[in-house]
Amino acid sequence: MTGALDQLRLQLLWNRLLAVVEEQAQTLVRTAFSTTVREAGDLSAGVFDAEGRMLAQAVTGTPGHVNAMAASVGAFLRKYPLDRLEEGDVLLTNDPWDGTGHLNDFTVVTPVFREGRPIALFAATSHVADVGGLGFGPDARQVYEEGLLVPIGYLFRRGAPNETLLDIIRANVRDPTAALGDLYSLAGCNDAGARRLLETLDEFGLGDLDAVGRLIIENSARAMRAEIAKLPRGTYENSMRIDGYDSPIDLVCAVTIGADAITVDFAGTSPISPRGVNVPLAYTQAYASFGVRCVVGNDTPNNAGSLSVVQVTAPEGCILNAPRPCAVSARHTVGQMLPDVVLGALAKAIPDRVPAEGASCLYLPVLLGGPGVAGETAGEAFVVNPFYTGGTGARPGKDGLSCTAFPSGVRNTPVEINEATAPILIWRKEYRTDSGGPGRFRGGLGQVMEFAHAERRAMAVSKMFERVRHPARGRDGGGPGAPGAVRLDDGTVLSGMGRDVVPVGRRLVIETPGGGGKGDPTTRARAAAAEDLRAGLISPEAAREIYGFEESDN
Incomplete structure (x- = not known):
């Protein structure tokens, strides 16, 4: 493909590949059981050539999954070379060192066959809410305590499910319906991608992706080197x-x-x-x-x-x-x-x-309840893992984004979804005034949330919160963002890491960090600071002490 028409054809095929992997990702979103996938988009999807090299990734997804998955497909092929696989085979693992870094992420890989010959692979990863063990959290001493580790193996063999593996997973997780449903959704999205790819190859008159894949990889590497x-x-x-x-x-x-x-x-x-x-x-x-x-x-x-x-x-x-x-x-x-x-x-x-530094790390409180949890002997058993975010750092020429996940790119889980899927109430969810680092360009704001058990029972919370003691730093004279915080509504301060109990009648309060500011705050446009004050993003005190407002300006 060297002529202008060939280049146009390559561009059309590239656009079609992007559409194929995005349909793959959206199939995963629509069929997933866990809210982490359905609502927050904690997933990745992509198509790979016969050598296991990633050609295209879906726009929907997170870099921690997709870039790690780009390497993990090679681990699958080292254990199961493509010429050993058959139509209907589907592989999976959640091994942190062969996948995307922890047990909650399952990666599923599916070979694509054309006229009996394997020509490509689809891979997808999603975050399964529970994999057993201590549950999602930082308290374990070794990976053996963290849950069930599934080495690279078959989820389906010639189209038949691996019932032994499914029985083992079903017996070791707190919500087997969600866990197994998510595995089927991963296999289903790869199957959707494979069907669309074969249709695309038919339309373009191609037998495989080998030549096109080489051009895509070479062009991308050349562009980066330039x-x-x-x-x-x-x-x-x-x-x-x-x-x-x-x-x-x-x-x-x-x-x-x-x-x-x-x-x-x-x-x-x-x-x-x-x-x-x-x-x-x-x-x-x-x-x-x-x-x-x-x-x-x-x-x-x-x-x-x-x-x-x-x-x-x-x-x-x-x-x-x-x-x-x-x-x-x-x-x-x-x-x-x-x-x-x-x-x-x-x-x-x-x-x-x-940009300046941001909150960066997602705030992922894992809330657990039911018999045997937090001393309870009755009530609905549940485990829910909502996703929340802080502020990004101020950008070159722009303020930071409030309550926005960077670098993960996932979404905040809606209040209504959390309350519908578990017996919890969210009493408050609002911007956190003064949490964005001051600067010519202000850092993005964090948020305040307040949780309680809907049935007035005790529940446990597993916390994985960063930037509580070391907030996001500003850049070029900008100030730091506010640190994160976690406490009970009676003022009891909790640590940012580890499992705690939210007693009967108490509420859990979480404050996510803000992003750092960029540039000298005294040079911030007066109109921008005034709008921040009007919207409640900064307090009257900050307006006076940081941005130089007079009492009469408030």
Whole structure:
């Protein structure tokens, strides 16, 4: 494909592939049982060539899943080479070191056959609300305590379900209907993608994706190398301290911009933790490479070609390259900080493109209730994992986004959905005044939420909250965002990590962090600050003390 018509045909085929993987993702959303997938979009979907290289990913999804999944398909093929698979075979795993970093994420891989020959693969990942063990949380000492680990194996064999595996999963999770339903939804979305791909190949008169796949990967790699060549070469360093489970964690990186590649090295980062905040290397690579892609070649498709020119390393034994059998359930609390760490280094090379630090880590309270939980002997058994977000850092030339998930890209779970799927009441959900870091461009705001058991029973909460002690930092003279907080409504302060009981009659109050500001706050446009005051985003005190309003302005 070298002529203009061939290039046009390639572009049309590329657009069709994007439509195919987006339909794959939307099928997953529509058929998933867990609200984490249905409502928050915690998933990934993509198509791979016969060598296991990702060609295209769905727009719907999260980088921690899709970039890690891009590497995990290779692990599937090492155990089950494509020529050993048959029509109707579907593989799966939730192994953190072969998948996306913790047991709650199941990855399902399906080969596509054309005239009896395997020509491609579809893969999808989604977050299953419960996988047994201690449940989703940071309290485990080893991965064995965190839930059921399923090594790479068959979910379906020649179209028949692996009933032994399904029975094992059914017996080990708190909500077997949701868990098994989610596995079937993963298999179903891959099947939808496969059907559309075969229709596309028929329409374009192609027997497979081999030649087209090579062109897509080569073009994407070439485009990324061209963008890298425009950058100032050198090594740029940055570090960030975050809360950790019971002691602070230092994340240290050196970003080296070369002639045609970027390397990110996390040497100097803190060692592994005795608790479940450790990060397998694949998840580290997923979010660190995403940090680079946010400001370098962000118009280039995200696939094996563009990812190949960003290399990410971390010393084995540090918290970003945790070996088996480290506990890793809450790996997102550390891993989702990595784009900010990488962007902080890149700010020294390309300062005009980089935002301030944001809340980054999702706030994911896992609420549990029923007999045997929090001392209760009766009541409805439930486990619900709502997703909440803080503010992003101020952007170049713009304020930060309030209550928006960056870098994960997932959505806040609606109040109505949480109340419909579990016996909980959400008494309050509102913007958190003054939580956005002050600056010429203000950081995004966090939010305040208040939860209670609808039946006036005790319940447990498993907390994985970061930036409680170390808030998001501003940039270029901007101020920090507000730290996060968690407490009971009677004022009892709870730790950001670990499981606690919400007693009968008490409410759980969560405050998510704000994003850092960018630029000197005294240079903020008067009209913008006045609008913030009018909308309640800043208080009259902040208007006077930070932005220089007079009493008569209020």
